[in-house]
Amino acid sequence: MAPAPAAAAATFQPVTLPALDYPYDALEPHIDARTMEIHHQKHHQAYVDGLNKALAGRADLPAASLDGLLGAVATVPEEVRTALRNHGGGHFNHSMFWSQMAKAPRPAPSGALEEAMRRDFGGFKPFQEKFTDAAMKRFGSGWSWLALAGGRLVVFSTANQDNPLMGEAAAGWAGTPLLGLDVWEHAYYLKYQNRRAEYVAAWWNVVNWEEVVHRHEAALTAGR
Secondary structure: OOOOOOOOOEOOOOOOOOOOOOOOOOOOOOOOHHHHHHHHHHHHHHHHHHHHHHHOOOOOEOOOOHHHHHHOHHHOOHHHHHHHHHHHHHHHHHHHHHHOEOOOOOOOOOHHHHHHHHHHHOOHHHHHHHHHHHHHHOOOOEEEEEEEEOOEEEEEEEEOOOOHHHOEHHHOEOOEEEEEEEOOHHHOHHHHOOOHHHHHHHHHHHEOHHHHHHHHHHHHHOOO
């Protein structure tokens, strides 16, 4: 019997900085315009540049898409693995972050996501408290997440630019990311200085629940 053909190598396609769907001052007074501008143009751009530089021309990757690479980070060639975690995670996380904020959004989710929060957390308010607690207890830089894992909603935090796609179910941090909050100091220091709690409380006022609901519906459809 002839051996099975080897899987074709994947080539990563360069990424670009996504444009925001709103002006930098749209989230005032909760998130100030100058922070948004620096966060988007400087920090996010650095992740884009770092990712493209690290993966340029490589044809030995386990996947071509960024989502696929992050989910297979353990099998990525070792010499680019750290760059993928840091820069690839940074690009993915921030692209998601921008889309999940809006000016004057609805105050809470609806539909299947609201029902799932009631089932898995006891309601929207208990979910908020759990998510906020994860954000506040993350030592140093990182993210707080709402994710879907095995059909259930879970909340946890990750360090640096790690996200649920890279996670390990046995360690309690894996799944399809639905909502992420950046708690790196560069996300809030100009306005809130060291007052992370004030930043987190203010951020709830700009969460784009329509986008989060959409992500939840898509994840359910995909059987996540």
